[in-house]
Amino acid sequence: MSTKEQKVAISACLLGCRCRYDATDNHNEELLKKLEGFELIPFCPEDDAFGSPRPTMDLIATAKGIGAYSNETGEDLSAPILAYAHAFFDRHPEIAYFVGKDRSPSCGVKSAKIYNPDKVLIQRGAGLMAKVAQERALITVDAEEVCSSSIVLEKIEKNS
Numbered sequence: 001m002s003t004k005e006q007k008v009a010i011s012a013c014l015l016g017c018r019c020r021y022d023a024t025d026n027h028n029e030e031l032l033k034k035l036e037g038f039e040l041i042p043f044c045p046e047d048d049a050f051g052s053p054r055p056t057m058d059l060i061a062t063a064k065g066i067g068a069y070s071n072e073t074g075e076d077l078s079a080p081i082l083a084y085a086h087a088f089f090d091r092h093p094e095i096a097y098f099v100g101k102d103r104s105p106s107c108g109v110k111s112a113k114i115y116n117p118d119k120v121l122i123q124r125g126a127g128l129m130a131k132v133a134q135e136r137a138l139i140t141v142d143a144e145e146v147c148s149s150s151i152v153l154e155k156i157e158k159n160s
Contacts, residue, residue: 006038006039006096006097007038007039007040007041007092007094007095007096007097008035008038008039008040008041008095008096008097008098008099009041009042009043009088009089009092009095009097009098009099009133009138010035010040010041010042010043010098010099011026011042011043011044011099011100011101011104011107011143012042012043012044012047013025013026013027013044013101014026014027014028014031014032014099014101014143015027015032015040015042017042017044017047018052019044019046019047019052020052021046021052021053021054021055021056021057022052022053023052023053026101026143028143028147030147031099031143031146031147034146034147035099035146038097041092041095043084043088043107043129044106045080045081045084045085045088045106045107045128045129046081046104046106048080048084049077049080049081049084050077055070055071055072055073056070056071056072057069057071057077057105058071058105058113058115058119059105059112059113059114059115059125059127059128060114060115060116060117060119061114061115061116061117061122061123062117066114066125066128067128068081068105068106068127068128078128081106081128081129082128082129082132084129085106085128085129085132085133086132088129089132089133089136095138096138096139097138097139097140097141098130098133098138098139098140098141099141099142099143099146100127100129100130100133100140100141100142100143101142101143102142102143102144102145104127105127105128106127106128106129106130107127107129107130108124108126108127108130108142109126109127109130109134109140109141109142109145110124110125110126110142110145111124111142111144112124112125112126112127112130126140
C-alpha cells in the first residue's frame with residue numbers, strides 16, 4: 001500500500017481547527033510536512049461533545065478506572081468522549097494510524113497526565129480516544145513523537 005492510500009486519524013487541532021478547550025488550535029506545520037502523502041482524517045471528541053471553548057478536564061484514576069473529569073464541576077465526562085471514539089472508528093475502519101495531540105486527556109497517546117482523586121500525578125498514559133485506538137490495534141503516536149523522530153515515520157511506512 002502506498003502512503004497515498006494510508007489513512008491517518010489526526011487530532012483536528014493539529015490541522016489548525018480551533019477546537020482546543022480555549023478555542024485555539026495547535027497547528028503544526030512540521031508535523032503536516034512529515035505526513036504529506038497520507039490521507040488525514042481529523043477528529044476531536046471534546047469539541048464534538050462539549051464545544052469550544054469549554055472547561056478543562058483531567059484524567060483521574062478511580063476504583064471504576066480512568067475517566068475524564070471536568071475541572072469546573074467534577075463531572076465524569078468520559079461517556080460522550082468514548083461514544084465519539086467508537087463511532088469515529090466504526091465510520092472509518094480503514095484507518096491504520098492514529099496521531100494524537102500529546103498531553104490531551106482524549107488524544108494523548110503516551111503523554112496524557114493521569115492523576116489520583118487528590119489530583120496528584122501518578123502516571124502518564126493514553127487518553128480516552130487514544131486508548132480506543134490502541135484497543136483496535138492501530139499504530140498510535142503522539143504528534144511530538146512524529147516531529148522528533150524519523151523512526152516513527154519509518155515504522156508507519158514499513159507496516160503498510
